Amino acid sequence: MNLNQVLAGFRERGLKLTPQRQQIVMVLLAAGRPLSAREIADLVHRSFPNIGLGTVYRTLEALRGFGLLDEILFPDGGKRFEFHRQHQHHLICLGCGQAVAFPFCPADCLVKVAEQNPDFEVRGHTFAVFGYCRDCRETGGQGE
Amino acid sequence: MNLNQVLAGFRERGLKLTPQRQQIVMVLLAAGRPLSAREIADLVHRSFPNIGLGTVYRTLEALRGFGLLDEILFPDGGKRFEFHRQHQHHLICLGCGQAVAFPFCPADCLVKVAEQNPDFEVRGHTFAVFGYCRDCRETGGQGE
DNA sequence: CTACATGCAAAGACTTTGCACAGTT
DNA sequence: AACTGTGCAAAGTCTTTGCATGTAG
Numbered sequence: 001m002n003l004n005q006v007l008a009g010f011r012e013r014g015l016k017l018t019p020q021r022q023q024i025v026m027v028l029l030a031a032g033r034p035l036s037a038r039e040i041a042d043l044v045h046r047s048f049p050n051i052g053l054g055t056v057y058r059t060l061e062a063l064r065g066f067g068l069l070d071e072i073l074f075p076d077g078g079k080r081f082e083f084h085r086q087h088q089h090h091l092i093c094l095g096c097g098q099a100v101a102f103p104f105c106p107a108d109c110l111v112k113v114a115e116q117n118p119d120f121e122v123r124g125h126t127f128a129v130f131g132y133c134r135d136c137r138e139t140g141g142q143g144e
Numbered sequence: 145m146n147l148n149q150v151l152a153g154f155r156e157r158g159l160k161l162t163p164q165r166q167q168i169v170m171v172l173l174a175a176g177r178p179l180s181a182r183e184i185a186d187l188v189h190r191s192f193p194n195i196g197l198g199t200v201y202r203t204l205e206a207l208r209g210f211g212l213l214d215e216i217l218f219p220d221g222g223k224r225f226e227f228h229r230q231h232q233h234h235l236i237c238l239g240c241g242q243a244v245a246f247p248f249c250p251a252d253c254l255v256k257v258a259e260q261n262p263d264f265e266v267r268g269h270t271f272a273v274f275g276y277c278r279d280c281r282e283t284g285g286q287g288e
Numbered sequence: 289c290t291a292c293a294t295g296c297a298a299a300g301a302c303t304t305t306g307c308a309c310a311g312t313t
Numbered sequence: 314a315a316c317t318g319t320g321c322a323a324a325g326t327c328t329t330t331g332c333a334t335g336t337a338g
Contacts, residue, residue, distance in 0.1 A: 073217030106250030119278035134263035
């Protein structure tokens with residue numbers, strides 16, 4: 001997933017390529033981990049001090065609309081957003097929020113599911129692993 | 145997962161077993177699919193017309209606290225709650241919201257993840273498949 | 289120039305919290 | 314009797330929406 005791909009997505013749909021949108025996309029790409037709407041707004045705020053949360057949400061909705069964005073529910077109940085990089089899933093630290101992508105996909109499960117439920121039209125799936133990274137384990141970040 | 149197991153959970157922790165809590169638990173067990181906080185409140189409302197949403201949320205938080213409850217993010221952005229039945233995951237219809245459990249778990253992925261990230265302490269994972277069931281496909285429920 | 293996007297603010301949805309009273313143990 | 318839970322309502326947080334203005338195409 002790169003910037004141009006995403007920008008092309010807007011164009012294809014007749015949506016406009018405003019500087020704010022570009023910045024939102026760049027922030028998401030640069031973070032390399034799931035961000036909350038608020039985090040995105042704060043980061044974009046550096047370049048666009050007047051940006052409204054509405055703009056962030058509208059942009060996220062657009063990205064989600066053309067299938068480029070995943071929404072992830074963290075165990076703390078908060079939602080985060082990130083581009084899905086052609087089928088990677090994530091290892092997410094509950095202490096520091098760092099996310100590491102891993103290339104394994106529960107494909108065999110999907111196949112079994114599809115076999116046993118031929119009438120079900122699969123449209124998507126989610127898979128995420130939560131836990132604590134080494135740093136957070138060492139610093140006691142695993143506190144419940 | 146059955147009623148007594150859950151009720152024992154409250155007892156073990158010195159929490160009280162009020163009729164409202166029992167009803168909330170029963171509603172969740174009876175539904176057999178993920179419910180939103182609002183749905184739970186509405187269902188419990190039949191038995192306890194005065195129940196407050198606060199009570200529902202507090203009970204859900206307690207259940208989550210002792211690890212009996214999963215929180216699932218639907219593609220529409222809404223959260224749903226349900227007991228995790230000893231490691232089943234779900235096939236969830238985006239049209240009618242019906243959920244069917246399936247026994248496959250992306251265990252091999254978890255193993256690979258653990259192998260390649262020995263410093264990461266895995267605490268949990270989520271896996272869900274979304275799509276459209278036969279009824280919803282036939283009735284055009286798959287509209288985007 | 290036209291249509292769509294932005295910023296702002298209000299509205300709406302969802303969730304948490306404080307408090308007085310009630311109910312469980 | 315002690316202490317926790319409940320209902321209610323207010324407060325907080327998160328997200329969506331309306332509208333006048335701005336700007337990309």
